[in-house]
Amino acid sequence: MEVSNPTHSKTTGLPRKRFYRARAHSNPLSDSHFPVPISPSQFDSTLHYPQFFKSDSSKKIEFADIGCGFGGLLISLSTLFPDTLMIGMELRDKVTEYVKERILALRASNPGQYENVSVVRTNSMKYIPNYFEKGQLTKMFFLFPDPHFKEKNHRRRVISPHLLDEYAFVLRAGGIIYTITDVEELGVWMKSCLEGHPLFEALPEDELEADPVVKLLNTATEEGQKVARNEGQTFRAVYRRIATSLPH
Amino acid sequence: MEDNHMEESEQKLETEVAPALIAVHPSQISVSVSVGSELRVFSLQDGSRVKLIDETGGHKDSIRAIRYSRSGQFFVSGGDDKLVKVWDTKSWRCIYSVVSEKRVTSLAISGDGMFVCFADKFGVVYVVDIGDHNYENPAPVNKKAVPILSHYCSIITRLEYSPDGKYIITADRDFKIRVTVFPKEPLNGAHEIQSFCLGHTEFVSCLAFISCQDYAQGLLVSGSGDSTVRLWDYASGCLLDTCDVGAEAGVLHSIQRQEEVLPAITDLCATADGSLVAVAVQSLPGIMLLRCSFSARTLSVVKVVSVKGETFIPTSIGAAPSSPLLWMVMGASSLQSNDSALLARVRAVSGFTTNTSESTEPEVSVLEDTEIPGGEPLLQALQGKLSIGEEAFSTAAEAVKTAMRNLLIKKQYSAERREFRKRGRNDKKNQTPAQS
Ligand SMILES: C[S@@+](CC[C@H](N)C(=O)[O-])C[C@H]1O[C@@H](n2cnc3c(N)ncnc32)[C@H](O)[C@@H]1O
Numbered sequence: 001m002e003v004s005n006p007t008h009s010k011t012t013g014l015p016r017k018r019f020y021r022a023r024a025h026s027n028p029l030s031d032s033h034f035p036v037p038i039s040p041s042q043f044d045s046t047l048h049y050p051q052f053f054k055s056d057s058s059k060k061i062e063f064a065d066i067g068c069g070f071g072g073l074l075i076s077l078s079t080l081f082p083d084t085l086m087i088g089m090e091l092r093d094k095v096t097e098y099v100k101e102r103i104l105a106l107r108a109s110n111p112g113q114y115e116n117v118s119v120v121r122t123n124s125m126k127y128i129p130n131y132f133e134k135g136q137l138t139k140m141f142f143l144f145p146d147p148h149f150k151e152k153n154h155r156r157r158v159i160s161p162h163l164l165d166e167y168a169f170v171l172r173a174g175g176i177i178y179t180i181t182d183v184e185e186l187g188v189w190m191k192s193c194l195e196g197h198p199l200f201e202a203l204p205e206d207e208l209e210a211d212p213v214v215k216l217l218n219t220a221t222e223e224g225q226k227v228a229r230n231e232g233q234t235f236r237a238v239y240r241r242i243a244t245s246l247p248h
Numbered sequence: 249m250e251d252n253h254m255e256e257s258e259q260k261l262e263t264e265v266a267p268a269l270i271a272v273h274p275s276q277i278s279v280s281v282s283v284g285s286e287l288r289v290f291s292l293q294d295g296s297r298v299k300l301i302d303e304t305g306g307h308k309d310s311i312r313a314i315r316y317s318r319s320g321q322f323f324v325s326g327g328d329d330k331l332v333k334v335w336d337t338k339s340w341r342c343i344y345s346v347v348s349e350k351r352v353t354s355l356a357i358s359g360d361g362m363f364v365c366f367a368d369k370f371g372v373v374y375v376v377d378i379g380d381h382n383y384e385n386p387a388p389v390n391k392k393a394v395p396i397l398s399h400y401c402s403i404i405t406r407l408e409y410s411p412d413g414k415y416i417i418t419a420d421r422d423f424k425i426r427v428t429v430f431p432k433e434p435l436n437g438a439h440e441i442q443s444f445c446l447g448h449t450e451f452v453s454c455l456a457f458i459s460c461q462d463y464a465q466g467l468l469v470s471g472s473g474d475s476t477v478r479l480w481d482y483a484s485g486c487l488l489d490t491c492d493v494g495a496e497a498g499v500l501h502s503i504q505r506q507e508e509v510l511p512a513i514t515d516l517c518a519t520a521d522g523s524l525v526a527v528a529v530q531s532l533p534g535i536m537l538l539r540c541s542f543s544a545r546t547l548s549v550v551k552v553v554s555v556k557g558e559t560f561i562p563t564s565i566g567a568a569p570s571s572p573l574l575w576m577v578m579g580a581s582s583l584q585s586n587d588s589a590l591l592a593r594v595r596a597v598s599g600f601t602t603n604t605s606e607s608t609e610p611e612v613s614v615l616e617d618t619e620i621p622g623g624e625p626l627l628q629a630l631q632g633k634l635s636i637g638e639e640a641f642s643t644a645a646e647a648v649k650t651a652m653r654n655l656l657i658k659k660q661y662s663a664e665r666r667e668f669r670k671r672g673r674n675d676k677k678n679q680t681p682a683q684s
Pocket of ligand 1: 066067068069070071089090091092095122123124125126142143144145146158221222223224
């Protein structure tokens with residue numbers, strides 16, 4: 001007899017979101033008690049991408065979806081870039097569990113696919129350097145991040161002038177940072193942070209047009225779909241990490 | 249609301265005790281001690297206590313960081329009163345006073361004496377340009393500080409310029425050491441991170457450089473609440489060696505341990521050539537000496553230098569590169585004598601100098617009070633009192649322990665509080681149906 005998992009849908013085998021619902025917002029400033037690798041070399045990728053590491057053990061993660069929520073973007077990127085390792089970083093425990101289950105279910109029902117995606121529960125605002133080495137990433141995503149409206153909470157925003165320094169550190173020259181939001185004020189803020197940073201430049205319009213990933217920003221994530229259903233406006237900022245030219 | 253409340257009570261906990269600090273002029277012209285809000289400077293040149301001139305009225309709360317500039321021309325102090333003061337060490341006048349939004353946790357002066365950097369208790373590092381000082385006009389100038397980098401909401405415990413001046417290095421309470429390019433125009437921010445030195449598993453409490461003639465950049469040593477001292481090639485972030493100082497101190501000195509935790513490293517000081525590193529360890533009455541081999545890139549324990557006859561656990565240590573003396577202070581802001589003077593104890597170790605031969609033990613010894621340069625006047629000035637009773641010592645030892653522990657306690661405390669808050673939240677939720 002087959003034992004069905006009550007938290008998973010019987011028809012699709014995928015985990016059901018309602019069993020993994022959590023508080024809408026977490027405070028990223030409070031210390032948490034999830035394990036954090038001491039340094040990137042201590043992060044065991046083989047656990048996250050077991051199939052991949054059977055053949056090639058030198059591969060490194062190149063895409064990071066920060067605050068990945070329920071993981072929709074990762075799932076879309078996985079098949080678009082089947083040879084690239086990518087990871088979601090999510091602060092909420094339950095949501096991370098959901099994404100984990102979702103990936104495992106997809107791997108099980110589509111053998112050979114979705115082996116390049118994984119997720120970790122972590123506070124990206126504190127621990128990015130624990131996961132990625134200098135210049136390791138080629139793409140970073142910040143889709144529909146929490147707005148933190150109040151002025152005194154702006155320091156909790158996941159895009160800020162100081163945090164961009166860390167993102168610039170883990171992105172290699174030419175790497176791209178993608179941001180999108182339906183909150184105009186936050187959109188203006190993220191754009192101005194990126195615009196004011198000496199290590200980032202805006203992607204020109206023609207490159208935006210040509211980039212298949214740009215099209216996913218609005219459509220791939222759960223939050224994006226919600227905004228689209230309500231026909232909400234979105235505000236996008238896509239920037240490239242430029243080579244260091246600061247005088248030393 | 250809730251978060252603010254939590255942050256405030258954590259702040260209070262931290263302000264309880266501030267350890268006494270010591271700094272030595274690079275040519276050993278003067279020695280400075282801070283204890284509580286008091287700054288005490290003794291001129292070895294004049295053989296007398298220095299009178300500080302500060303029209304803005306001195307520090308009003310515990311001082312958390314003091315240091316001399318590399319040339320000795322300037323001295324900076326800062327702390328819980330959210331003030332950073334820059335002093336001219338010729339006149340000992342306060343020439344700049346900078347107001348910080350938050351409490352100040354650490355400070356550094358750039359090698360060229362042009363900039364002062366300080367960190368506040370939210371992990372933001374600010375820079376102040378001090379290159380425009382006008383000696384004709386001695387009135388203190390109020391300066392505005394500009395934020396240049398930040399550790400995300402972790403307290404920055406130490407701030408250092410690399411010996412070649414290229415980098416600014418920040419250590420935090422979360423085990424991180426960050427190496428950032430210090431730009432030519434620092435007022436526009438320091439955005440280019442060179443590396444992170446990751447390996448410590450607890451807060452990083454102190455940093456020092458190992459310099460070498462043919463490697464201007466030098467190496468970095470760090471001490472931590474994880475009881476280790478580590479050696480780094482900081483430009484690459486590469487960990488070269490780890491020395492389990494706490495464990496070794498336990499073996500060599502049988503520190504009584506009531507708790508299951510290894511003692512935290514409190515402070516570090518290297519000789520000018522970097523061959524010896526003195527280490528202050530929480531609850532070790534004396535210091536630990538390490539040998540650093542630049543060529544082999546190793547750190548090893550040489551010996552424990554014990555202080556006999558009194559319970560002397562240094563809270564801060566320092567040395568002038570030109571002198572073979574290591575200065576140590578023990579004290580805390582909570583330590584008052586009956587006449588309410590804040591007490592600190594100052595001691596010195598001789599023979600703290602080049603030691604490259606593996607076979608010869610460095611000949612170091614703890615100086616008696618009568619042998620200390622500056623003698624009684626120095627002790628009177630820096631300690632607040634010539635002789636300090638045995639009773640005060642045991643209080644001091646306790647106070648110091650608390651001070652050193654604060655870094656650890658914060659974490660446990662907030663974890664407990666979070667649990668508490670969580671429970672509160674769930675309770676409310678559970679009650680709702682019953683009420684409606
Ligand atoms: C509004 S959701 C958007 C999720 C997803 N990107 C989407 O578009 O559907 C923002 C997510 O960021 C997560 N988050 C917030 N702060 C975070 C942090 N410091 N580290 C990691 N994740 C964080 C939240 O838990 C939440 O799931």
